[in-house]
Ligand code: UDP
């Protein structure tokens with residue numbers, strides 16, 4: 092089984108040598124036990140780093156063919172770097188595992204992932220068993236993130252970052268998704284195939300600083316929602332319906348007030364039209380939005396289906 096490890100790196104000079112060393116050890120033991128083939132590789136994707144990351148990758152590659160490097164023309168962000176790596180290697184490997192350069196993802200979970208792969212799973216999600224080692228801030232923002240995503244109708248795997256194994260055919264399926272607003276964590280579940288999870292303990296970054304400040308996290312969450320869900324548009328339409336219902340109530344209320352003579356002249360028509368028009372406008376925007384949502388989904392050119400198995404004549408046992 093030929094395994095490729097894909098690791099996006101952005102300004103990771105502080106962690107790269109240690110990461111490379113530990114992964115090499117891990118690979119050596121996996122090879123010795125016959126779990127992975129000798130020509131398995133560790134692929135670093137340099138996401139337009141401004142420090143010595145690429146020089147280090149070059150050095151590693153010279154020192155041992157185990158290491159490979161891919162360099163992006165400029166910084167494109169974690170998700171794009173990851174995709175670049177996976178798509179570059181997908182036809183060479185039986186399965187690829189993506190993980191972070193800072194070893195926060197426990198590399199010993201690889202064994203369990205390989206085991207699941209051997210059992211026939213195409214996608215194995217690494218899921219954090221606890222967030223004890225994350226800062227309070229990171230933990231609460233991350234949990235809020237999963238909640239909002241869920242409320243917005245985006246299917247994600249709870250507590251799963253981008254540490255996952257994907258088989259060759261799952262990667263081929265992923266390649267069919269040609270959208271440019273890419274949110275991998277939401278798309279991989281859409282790819283389908285048999286999937287399962289493996290729990291691991293999330294460690295601390297052993298050196299360097301997080302490349303995901305709050306600003307990037309917020310835009311990441313926003314990207315996730317707007318690239319996978321048209322629910323916000325629907326919310327506007329629902330609000331329109333609600334306000335319109337209020338306007339009917341207002342109509343009845345104002346008419347009663349009018350008939351009882353408790354109103355100044357002109358108030359009834361004004362009050363009713365404000366509510367009715369507001370409701371109608373929101374409904375109209377929501378309706379237009381619904382069509383824009385359709386256009387939006389069309390422009391993504393997502394695959395309508397992916398075939399998992401096809402039993403043909405040749406597969407039948409011959410007597
Ligand atoms: N990363 C990247 N491009 C970016 C930002 C981050 O390739 O623009 C990589 C980074 O090198 C690391 C991974 O994405 O391998 C996760 O980043 P980090 O560990 O800083 O995020 P955190 O663990 O704090 O969420």
Ligand code: MG
Pocket residue numbers: 191193195296301
């Ligand atoms: Mg990290």
